[in-house]
Amino acid sequence: MNNNIAISFEHVSKLYRLGVVGTGTLSQDIHRWWVRDVLKKGDPYLKIGQTNDRSTKGDSDIVYALQDITFDVEKGDVVGIVGKNGAGKSTLLKLLSRITAPSTGCIRAHGRIASLLEVGTGFHPELTGRENIYMNGSIMGMTKHEIDRKIDEIVNFAGIERYIDTPVKRYSSGMTVRLGFSVAAHLEPDILVVDEVLAVGDAEFQRKAIGKMKDVSQGGGRTVLFVSHNMTAVKSLCHKGVLLENGMLKEIGNTDDIVAHYLRQGNAIDNYRRWDEPEIKKEGFELLEIGVRAKGGDWNKTMRVDNETELIIRYRITEPYEAIHLTFHMKNEQGQKIFSFSSGKQVNSKHTKGTYEQIYTLPANFFNWGNYSLDLFVVSQSRAFIIEEDIVSFTLSNRELAIGSWMGKEPGDITPHFPCTETKME
Amino acid sequence: MTQQSNEWDLVIEPKKKLLSIDFAEIWRYRDLYKQYVKRDIVTVYKQTIFGPLWFFFSPIFTTIMYMFVFNTLAGISTGDIPPAVFYMSGNILWGYFAACFSTGQNAFLSNQGVFSKVYFPRLVAPLSGITSSFIKTMIQILPLVFIYGYYVSQGVPLHFTWEALLLPVIILLIAMMGLGIGLIVSSLTVKYRDLNNLVAFGLQLWMYATPVIYPVDITSNPKLSMVLKLNPLQSVFTDCRYMITGMGCMDWTGLLYTAIFTITILFLGVIVFNRQERTFMDTI
Numbered sequence: 004m005n006n007n008i009a010i011s012f013e014h015v016s017k018l019y020r021l022g023v024v025g026t027g028t029l030s031q032d033i034h035r036w037w038v039r040d041v042l043k044k045g046d047p048y049l050k051i052g053q054t055n056d057r058s059t060k061g062d063s064d065i066v067y068a069l070q071d072i073t074f075d076v077e078k079g080d081v082v083g084i085v086g087k088n089g090a091g092k093s094t095l096l097k098l099l100s101r102i103t104a105p106s107t108g109c110i111r112a113h114g115r116i117a118s119l120l121e122v123g124t125g126f127h128p129e130l131t132g133r134e135n136i137y138m139n140g141s142i143m144g145m146t147k148h149e150i151d152r153k154i155d156e157i158v159n160f161a162g163i164e165r166y167i168d169t170p171v172k173r174y175s176s177g178m179t180v181r182l183g184f185s186v187a188a189h190l191e192p193d194i195l196v197v198d199e200v201l202a203v204g205d206a207e208f209q210r211k212a213i214g215k216m217k218d219v220s221q222g223g224g225r226t227v228l229f230v231s232h233n234m235t236a237v238k239s240l241c242h243k244g245v246l247l248e249n250g251m252l253k254e255i256g257n258t259d260d261i262v263a264h265y266l267r268q269g270n271a272i273d274n275y276r277r278w279d280e281p282e283i284k285k286e287g288f289e290l291l292e293i294g295v296r297a298k299g300g301d302w303n304k305t306m307r308v309d310n311e312t313e314l315i316i317r318y319r320i321t322e323p324y325e326a327i328h329l330t331f332h333m334k335n336e337q338g339q340k341i342f343s344f345s346s347g348k349q350v351n352s353k354h355t356k357g358t359y360e361q362i363y364t365l366p367a368n369f370f371n372w373g374n375y376s377l378d379l380f381v382v383s384q385s386r387a388f389i390i391e392e393d394i395v396s397f398t399l400s401n402r403e404l405a406i407g408s409w410m411g412k413e414p415g416d417i418t419p420h421f422p423c424t425e426t427k428m429e
Numbered sequence: 430m431t432q433q434s435n436e437w438d439l440v441i442e443p444k445k446k447l448l449s450i451d452f453a454e455i456w457r458y459r460d461l462y463k464q465y466v467k468r469d470i471v472t473v474y475k476q477t478i479f480g481p482l483w484f485f486f487s488p489i490f491t492t493i494m495y496m497f498v499f500n501t502l503a504g505i506s507t508g509d510i511p512p513a514v515f516y517m518s519g520n521i522l523w524g525y526f527a528a529c530f531s532t533g534q535n536a537f538l539s540n541q542g543v544f545s546k547v548y549f550p551r552l553v554a555p556l557s558g559i560t561s562s563f564i565k566t567m568i569q570i571l572p573l574v575f576i577y578g579y580y581v582s583q584g585v586p587l588h589f590t591w592e593a594l595l596l597p598v599i600i601l602l603i604a605m606m607g608l609g610i611g612l613i614v615s616s617l618t619v620k621y622r623d624l625n626n627l628v629a630f631g632l633q634l635w636m637y638a639t640p641v642i643y644p645v646d647i648t649s650n651p652k653l654s655m656v657l658k659l660n661p662l663q664s665v666f667t668d669c670r671y672m673i674t675g676m677g678c679m680d681w682t683g684l685l686y687t688a689i690f691t692i693t694i695l696f697l698g699v700i701v702f703n704r705q706e707r708t709f710m711d712t713i
Contacts, residue, residue, distance in 0.1 A: 019711060101441060101548035104707035110441040121546040127468055129475040138468060141461035142547050170475070 008113070009226040010076040015108035017069040017094050030276050055334070066096040070250045071108075076243075078113070079224040083231065083241035083258055085265045090247040092230045096120060099228065101113055114193025114226075117143055121198075123183025128172035132140050132163060132182055135171050139186045149253070153189045160211070161185035185427040188215045194226045216240055232261050235401045247249060266305045266400055273376075274397040275302040277317075285389050287322030288381055295377075298364065308418075309402040314363040314395075317380075325388060326352040330363065334393075335416045340378075354356040368420040371413060372401040435546055449703065455491050455550045462557045468562035478571065488524070492517040499549040499642045508644045509676045516588070517573045518670055519641040525566045525600070526607045526662065527632065532558030533611020533698065534628065537619050537709050544709075551706040552699075555612065559604045566600075577673075592679055593672040599684075606691040607663060612698030616705045640666045644677075661690040 069091045074084055083091050098105050100118035125142040126135045136157055140150040150157075158167055161181040163174075171179060197216070217240060220227045232236050237244065237258060244261025246254040254264060275294030283290040297304045298311035308313055316329065330345040346361055376396035381389035455462075474480040495516040499505045507515040536555045537544065544551065581587050618624045639662045640647075648654050655665055664683025671677040 098441065100546075101707075102545055103439065103711055105443050107443055110439075111437040111438075112439040112441075114438055116439065124546045125543045127472060129472045130468065134468075134471075141458070141464045142543060142549060144458070144549065145460075147463070148458040153607050417630065 007077050007301075008075045009078045009080070010110065010112045010228075012072050012074050013067060013109045013111070015105045015110055016067055017091075017100065017103075018065055018106045019068050020065050039259045067250045069098070069105075071157075072252050074245065076226060076228065076254055078226055080243050081220040081227040081229065081241045082243045082245055083229050083237035084245045085231070085234070085237060085260070085261060086247035086253075089249075091250040092247055092252075093120075093198065095247070096196055096228070096230055099196055113193060115144070116194045116196060117187075117190045117192035119187050119198065120196075120197035121183075122187055123179055126171055126179065129170055131170055132158075132167040132174070135182065136186055139183065143187065143190055144192075144218070145190065149191075153309070155407060157185045157189050160188060160215075184212055188212070188219070192225070193411050196228045198230045207419045209419040215396050235268065235403070238262055238403070263305055267399060270417065274306075274395055276395060281319070283391055283399065285381075287320060287323065287324070288327070288384075288389060289319040290316075290379075290389075291319055292317040293379070295365075295395055307402055308370050308395060308399045309367050311367045312365040312370075312397075312399070314365065314377070315360065317358065317360045319358045320354045320356055321358060327350050327354050327381065327383045328354060330380040330382055330387070331363075332380070334376050334378065338376075341375075341416045345382075365377060369417055370399050371416055371418045372399050372414070373412070376400050376418075431525035439451045450552065451550060455552060456558075458549050458553050461549060462553050462560070465554065465557035469493065469558070470564060473565075475514045475548070481568070484565055485572050488517055488520055488534045488569045489572050491520050495520065495549070495642055502555060505643050508646070509665060510644075510670060510674050511585060511587075513575075513576050514573070514580060514643070515670065516642065517576060518673065518698065519666060520568060521569050521573065522603065522666055522669060523636060523639065523641045524569070525562060526603045527636075528565070529604045529607025529615075530611040530632065532562065533608040533613075534615045534618065536615050536702065537571070538615070547608065552702065555608060555702075559608055563600070587673075588675045589637070590672055590675050590679075596669070596672060599669055599672075602691050603662075603665060605695045606687075609691065609698035613694070618702040618707065619709050635660075635662075639663060645706035649681065661687045 024139065042119050072091075072095065084095060086092050096118065097120070098118060099110060099112075099116065102120070107288070123135075123139060125139050127138060130138060133154070136154060137150055158164055161178075162185075163178050163182060166174060166178065171182070174182070174389045211235065216227070216229075219225055220240065227240075229237065229241055244254075244256060244258040244265075245252065246261050246265055274296065275292075277292040277294075278290065281289035281291060293314075293316045293387060294302055294312050295306070295312060296302050297306045298313045300306075314331070320327070328346045328350075330343055330347075332343045333341045335341055344363065350361070374396060375398075376393045379389070379391040380387040380393040477483060479486070480607055492513060496512050500507065500512045500516075532555050536551070536558075540551075540554050543554075577587060614624065614628055616626070638655075638657065639659050643656075645657070645663060645667045648657070664680040664687050667677055667680055668684055671679055
C-alpha cells in the first residue's frame with residue numbers, strides 16, 4: 004500500500020432502482036432475500052443492471068449510477084470531478100460521505116472526511132445564529148470545545164455579527180448560506196468533499212469562499228474532492244480532474260485536459276452538422292453543412308468568449324434564384340431570442356446553380372459565457388420557405404480568470420466590451 | 430494484505446455485520462447528542478407566551494379530561510388511589526412510552542434532510558430523542574408532585590414503597606421498549622408507507638389495552654386478565670403506581686417478563702436499524 008494515498012476507490016458500483024418503489028418491490032425483496040441470504044448466491048438484481056444513460060430507454064428498471072469505479076487520490080491532491088448531469092458525480096460523493104453504501108466494491112480512506120454536500124445542514128429556523136453554529140458544527144463532526152474556540156472567527160468570516168443572536172428564520176437566504184459556509188470553512192478535516200456549494204451567495208462572498216477553499220487546499224496539504232459545473236472554478240482550484248460519463252470513469256488526468264474533454268462532450272454533437280445526402284432541401288435549396296467553431300480552429304476546439312467565433316454554412320442551389328438570403332436567430336439557454344443577423348445586403352442575393360459557402364465572424368468579447376443555439380431561415384422574396392429551429396448549438400466557456408476573482412455569471416446574454424476612455428480631470 | 434488494510438482509517442463497504450455498533454464513534458459525537466437534546470427542548474416554546482409552562486398544561490388538561498370522561502361519566506373506579514394521581518401517573522408514563530415509540534418510528538423520516546447530506550452515527554438521533562423526551566417527562570412530573578402533596582396533606586395514606594428505588598429501571602424499560610418497537614416499525618415504514626396508517630391505529634388500541642385509564646383489576650374474567658397480562662406494559666404501569674402510592678401490589682413476574690421482552694425487542698430494533706441505515710436514502 005502506498006502511504007501517500009488518501010482515498011482509494013476499488014471497483015465501486017452503485018445500483019438504483021428506477022420507477023416507483025411500491026407494488027412489486029415486496030416480491031422482489033423476498034426473491035432477493037431468498038437468493039442472497041438463504042441460497043448464499045449473489046444479488047439476483049445485480050446482473051440485469053445496465054449502463055446509466057438517461058436519454059435512452061433501457062429494458063431494465065435497475066441501472067448503474069456508478070459502475071466499476073477504480074482510482075486513487077493522493078494526499079494533498081485537489082481533484083475536480085466533472086461530468087454531465089446524471090454522470091454519477093453526486094452518487095460518488097454520497098458514497099464517499101457515507102450517506103449511502105456502495106452496492107459492490109470498497110472505498111478506503113486515510114483521515115477524517117468532512118463532506119459539504121450542502122451548507123447549513125441541520126439549521127433550525129427557530130434557533131439563533133449562534134445556536135445554529137453549534138448545531139451545524141456538531142453535525143459536521145466538530146466538538147463543542149472546537150466550536151468554542153472558533154466561534155468568533157466563524158461569525159467574523161460570515162460577516163453577520165449584528166444578527167448572530169437573531170433566529171435564523173429572520174435571515175435572508177444569502178445570510179443563511181454565509182453562516183453555513185462559514186461553519187464549514189472552519190472544519191479541519193484531512194479530506195474535504197465539496198459539491199457545488201460555491202454556486203450560491205453574492206459576488207463578494209464567492210470571492211471569499213473560493214479564497215478559503217484555495218487556502219484549505221494549499222495550506223494544510225489537505226485532500227479536496229470538488230464537484231462543480233463551473234469549469235473556471237474547477238480549473239483554478241484543482242490540479243487533477245476526473246471525468247465521469249454515464250456512471251463510468253472516462254478519464255483521469257490533469258485538469259486542463261479533463262475540462263477540455265468535458266466541454267467537447269457537450270459540443271461534438273451539436274456545433275457541427277453535415278449531410279452527405281441533404282435532408283433539409285426545398286425549392287432548389289439544399290443544406291450541406293453548418294457549424295460554429297473557434298475562429299481558425301477545428302470543430303472540437305473549446306470556444307471561449309474572448310476569442311472570435313465563426314459560423315460556417317455550405318449549401319447548394321439547384322434552381323436559380325433572383326433573390327435569396329439567409330437569416331439566423333440567436334437564442335440563449337432559455338430559448339429566448341436575443342437578436343437576429345442575416346447575409347442580407349452584404350452578399351449578392353442573386354444566386355445561380357452551384358455550391359456556396361458563407362462565413363460569419365462573431366466578435367470576441369461580446370457574448371456572455373453559456374450555451375447558445377441558432378434558428379435558420381432561408382428567405383426568398385420576403386418569404387421564409389425553410390425554417391429550421393436549433394439547427395446548431397454551441398457552448399462558449401468563460402475566459403481564464405485569476406484565482407480569487409468572481410466566478411459567477413454576469414446578468415444578460417451579451418457582455419460587450421464597449422470602447423471607453425477615461426481622463427483625469429484634476 | 431490484512432495487516433495493511435488495518436491502516437486505513439475508514440473503509441466503506443456494501444454490507445455490514447448484523448450488529449456492529451461503533452460505541453466509540455457514538456461517544457465521539459456526544460456533543461452532537463447534547464445539541465440535539467437542547468434543540469428539542471428549546472424549540473418547543475420558542476415564540477410562545479407561556480414558554481416552558483406548556484410542558485405542564487398538557488398532562489394537567491389530559492388528567493382533567495380523563496377524570497371527567499372515564500371517572501365521572503363512565504364511572505370507572507380507580508381503586509384506592511385518588512383519580513387525579515391515578516390518571517396523571519398513567520398519562521405521564523404512557524406519554525413517555527408514546528414519545529419514545531415515535532422517536533424510533535420517525536428516526537429516518539424526520540431526519541431525512543440531515544441524513545441525506547451528512548454522515549454521523551445515525552443512532553445519535555434516536556438516542557437524543559428519547560433523552561429529550563425524558564427531560565420533558567421529568568418536567569411534567571412537577572404537577573403530579575403538587576397533587577400528590579395535596580392529597581397527602583388531606584390525610585390520604587399515600588406513601589412511597591422501597592421498590593420505588595427501581596423507578597429509574599422502569600423508566601429505562603419504557604424508553605427501551607418504545608424505541609425498540611419504534612425502530613422495527615420505522616424500518617418497515619421507510620419502504621412500505623402503508624404501515625403508517627396502521628401504526629397510529631395500533632398505538633391507540635395498545636393504550637386501551639394498557640392500564641392507563643383503568644386499574645388492572647377491572648376485570649374478574651381470568652381469561653381476559655391473562656390476555657391483558659401479555660401486554661408488556663401492564664406490569665410497568667401497575668408496579669409504578671404501587672411504588673409511588675403503596676396501593677395495589679408489586680407484580681415481579683410481570684416485571685421480569687417485561688424486562689426480557691424489552692431487551693429482545695431493543696436488540697432486534699437496533700439490528701434492523703443498522704441494516705437500514707446504510708441504504709435507506711435509496712428507498713425513502
